[in-house]
Amino acid sequence: MTLIPFAAAGILGLVYLWPAAQRLLARILPLRPGSPVMYLTVVLGLLLVAQQIGSQVTSQLPLTYGELLAQDIPFLMLAFVGVGIFIRRSPRETIARLGLTPPAARRWWLVAVLGIAVFLAVAFGIESLASVVAPEQQKKVTDVSNVLFSHFNNPGAIIFLGLLAAVVEETLFRGAMQPRLGILVTSILFAALHTQYAVSFATLEVLVLGLGLGWLRAQSGSTLPGMVTHAGYDIAVGLIPYVLK
Structure with missing residues (x-):
């Protein structure tokens, strides 16, 4: 059954040729027909969604530092290559296209910091609802997360994990993809990347947070405030249980 979503994604990828x-799709989404970069983006999106639909919450082996870097560095490279570095854009133009420049208004740094508290409140609300509506599923998600990130159980590792995720994911999704695909589609792909949660309340949580990060990117004109919020949230989620032990 898990092969069906991937087969469907492959067929849709061929249809998009x-x-x-x-x-037709360009009438709905801000895509450029005939662009190899756009084709790569669409196929990547289809594969991510297929992986999410076909995944199940199961026990996984803990991630190591090497595996995490091997997983994330290609995504960071994809962001730069996808917007045409050294081909259609110079390094400086690429940095600007990805939004890796400070926002014009300094208030967005304050908004980014306040966003950490807002994200924590939203996550707490969704997880509380999940504990009531689907307690077994929520427990499985928690167990998977605990196993998957068991090697990152000290403050230094938690900070490293939070910073890495923020830099890579914000550069790829809010920096490279969102200006082309829009906030909603980018947020769906962002949620699809977190396949360890399968389709669950945790997926909804990631989707909502992705929408918030997308709004911050669109309003501030920069990817950097979103990185602050993303990193701060991830680090807080990791450190709060550690401190309360």
Whole structure:
């Protein structure tokens, strides 16, 4: 059964090679028909969604530092290559296209810091609802997370994990993808990346947080405030249980 979503994604990827299909989708999403970069983005999105639909919450082996870097560095490279560094854009133009420049208004740094508290409140609300509506599923998600990140159980590792996720994911999703795909589609792909949660309340949580990060990117004109919020939230989520032990 898990192969069905991937087969469907492959078929849709082939269909998207048809120029008429590209023109049709371009009426709905801000895509450029005939662009190899856009084709790569669409196929990546289809595969991420297929992986999310086909995944199940199961026990996994703990991630190591090497595995985490091997997983995240290609995504960071994809962001830079996807916007055409050294091909269509110079390094400086690429940095600007990815939003890796400070926001014009300094208030966005304050908004980014306050956003950490807002994200924690939203996450607490969704997880509380999940504990009531689907307690067994919530327990499985918690167990998977505990196993998956068991090597990152000290303050230094938690900070490293939070910073890495923020830099890589914000550069790829809010920096590279969002200006082309919009906030909603980018947030769905962002949620699909976190496949260890399968389709659950945790997926909803990631989706909502992705929408918030997308709004911050769109309003501030920069990816950097979102990195602050993302990193701060991830680090807080990791450190709070550690401090309360």
